[in-house]
Amino acid sequence: MISMKKYDVIIIGAGPAGSYAAYMLAKSKIKVLVIDKYSFPRYKPCAGGLTAKAFNSFDFPISKEVKYSTNTVVTSYKNQIFHNISGNKILVKMVERKEFDDFLIKKAIDSGATFLDGMKVTEVTWENAEFCIKTDSEFFRCNYLIGADGTNSIVNRTFNIVERDLYGFAVEINCPVSKNNIGKFNMTFDFGTVPNGYLWIFPKDEYVCVGAYTTNKKMKNIQKYLIDYIEKLGLVPESENFKGHVIPHYGINYKQPDFPCILVGDAAGFGEYWTGEGIYYAVKSGTIAAEVISSSIKSGIFDHQALQRRYQKEIIQGLKLAYYIGKFFYGHLPLSFNLVMSYLPVSIMYESASRGLTFDQAFSKLPVVLSSLIQNKSHISNNKYHR
Ligand SMILES: Cc1cc2nc3c(=O)[nH]c(=O)nc-3n(C[C@H](O)[C@H](O)[C@H](O)COP(=O)(O)OP(=O)(O)OC[C@H]3O[C@@H](n4cnc5c(N)ncnc54)[C@H](O)[C@@H]3O)c2cc1C
Numbered sequence: 001m002i003s004m005k006k007y008d009v010i011i012i013g014a015g016p017a018g019s020y021a022a023y024m025l026a027k028s029k030i031k032v033l034v035i036d037k038y039s040f041p042r043y044k045p046c047a048g049g050l051t052a053k054a055f056n057s058f059d060f061p062i063s064k065e066v067k068y069s070t071n072t073v074v075t076s077y078k079n080q081i082f083h084n085i086s087g088n089k090i091l092v093k094m095v096e097r098k099e100f101d102d103f104l105i106k107k108a109i110d111s112g113a114t115f116l117d118g119m120k121v122t123e124v125t126w127e128n129a130e131f132c133i134k135t136d137s138e139f140f141r142c143n144y145l146i147g148a149d150g151t152n153s154i155v156n157r158t159f160n161i162v163e164r165d166l167y168g169f170a171v172e173i174n175c176p177v178s179k180n181n182i183g184k185f186n187m188t189f190d191f192g193t194v195p196n197g198y199l200w201i202f203p204k205d206e207y208v209c210v211g212a213y214t215t216n217k218k219m220k221n222i223q224k225y226l227i228d229y230i231e232k233l234g235l236v237p238e239s240e241n242f243k244g245h246v247i248p249h250y251g252i253n254y255k256q257p258d259f260p261c262i263l264v265g266d267a268a269g270f271g272e273y274w275t276g277e278g279i280y281y282a283v284k285s286g287t288i289a290a291e292v293i294s295s296s297i298k299s300g301i302f303d304h305q306a307l308q309r310r311y312q313k314e315i316i317q318g319l320k321l322a323y324y325i326g327k328f329f330y331g332h333l334p335l336s337f338n339l340v341m342s343y344l345p346v347s348i349m350y351e352s353a354s355r356g357l358t359f360d361q362a363f364s365k366l367p368v369v370l371s372s373l374i375q376n377k378s379h380i381s382n383n384k385y386h387r
Pocket of ligand 1: 017038050171172
């Protein structure tokens, strides 16, 4: 008979969702194993932009991992009409995912989690109230399973928790820029060039990450928009190896099954439709999953409805709103661009984003946001110009 090591919780995937869930569980003295198919540190296609709601989510300092912080965002329409929107609050902190994910999993290990990297999970089964996890070299057992294994999640494919029908795509490349010249670049979003999406520039310390995102899963050739953009910016990509990945939006239909297997982050489909943001939702869902499992272990009962209620209130509600706003925005360009970039809407968005509010929280806290704007606490400016 094959001997199988047993854990309270096994987490498949050591991205931000899995690592943060592991960190939270290990802190509660729960026996947790994280398995990732790649050897860490590993590359992950991602621009590494942490919005205020994301960088405020960690309960430890992340300042050493931050390459660049910004209180300014430039938006443009077809790279011709520009808005330089600035204030006195940090909107986004940029990290490098290879380093950042390594930092997060080390936090989990330091708190007591076990991590096995370079080990691919090939089969997952649920029998006699236990999960059996088969990898390319070993078997493990556990009472609770967290699928943090990204959009192609083996956990989701095995248990059919959420249908993967709604998604977009993003592609990116880094372009080296000297430290002296990095100040010439602002965090920029260009709308109207890529159909149903945008082009971005995210400055880091010695390079800018330039990318393209579309909400349209059927779109081919997104890369050609990116190549044209890079040329117009006068940048030279570090290689011809453009890296892309699916951005899931299907989490708005997530339904928690009654057995103790929870999907988190991209595996659950928690990517924001309008912006493509995913790291915040990864960390938030990882936190919720860890908290629900911790109380289930204490009570001996897995309350799947509690998990669904929290996902609904703290994640899905905001994602749904972002979905409808995004549908309207991309479907009505350039009218929607002019509308959103006018002074009051843009100031509300700046204030809400810098406070780390989700879309639904921004609506419910509108009076507080407006009162702060009236007092001009954030000194928001919005300069429009043409090129
Ligand atoms: C080009 C691009 C740019 C982006 N930019 C941003 C941005 O600036 N800001 C932002 O907030 N979001 C961004 N996103 C989205 C963000 O990258 C994801 O939402 C985020 O990485 C999700 O984290 P996660 O932990 O759920 O999954 P992941 O980070 O995808 O981690 C999943 C892990 O599971 C492992 N795994 C998968 N299958 C198995 C298996 N069978 N066995 C073992 N391990 C397995 C993988 O190796 C991986 O390490 C971007 C996405 C793309 C594609």
